[in-house]
Amino acid sequence: DAGVIQSPRHEVTEMGQEVTLRCKPISGHNSLFWYRQTMMRGLELLIYFNNNVPIDDSGMPEDRFSAKMPNASFSTLKIQPSEPRDSAVYFCASSLGQGTIEQYFGPGTRLTVT
């Protein structure tokens, strides 16, 4: 089992550019989570999918952020346009169920917006 796969691992971009982060959950998992981690705000849940359907996107900070899950094995988090305050580590996690089951985290994407 390869675990949760995220790409790219590092992304450096200029303010105003579009950024797309990618995630492949563990095969068979039906829940997928996107988190953002910063020193100031800690670990924040951005959006949660269950069976490819967005269940809760209340953590998405602004309309500049969007997430999709076109199928069970792929999800994207897009920021357009990016801003320096979006600099953070973005984690994708997947799990077999809703809440009672542990989440498996990917290695994260470190985003730097200059």
Add this chain to the structure above:
Amino acid sequence: AQSVTQLDSQVPVFEEAPVELRCNYSSSVSVYLFWYVQYPNQGLQLLLKYLSGSTLVKGINGFEAEFNKSQTSFHLRKPSVHISDTAEYFCAVTYTGGFKTIFGAGTRLFVKA
């Protein structure tokens, strides 16, 4: 509002000493409790979890945690730490019937030689 409080942001400790990382959550309704560990430049990985049953839960790497419903706490302990335990530890709670897992702010454990 539901919340998780990790009482210590940093815990320095000498190698082979015991350690306790404290975690409290905001409600006494039924909960599922987790501790995750994050090593530098890595994602979080599960240390242990409490779903039901015995209040003392054993996890990987010699860690254990005790669920105390009356105190709404789930403190993490290890009797003798190693240098390799240096990492950030996150307490997390899911309330029964909910789907969202709420994470604490994290406790950075620093083990000194």
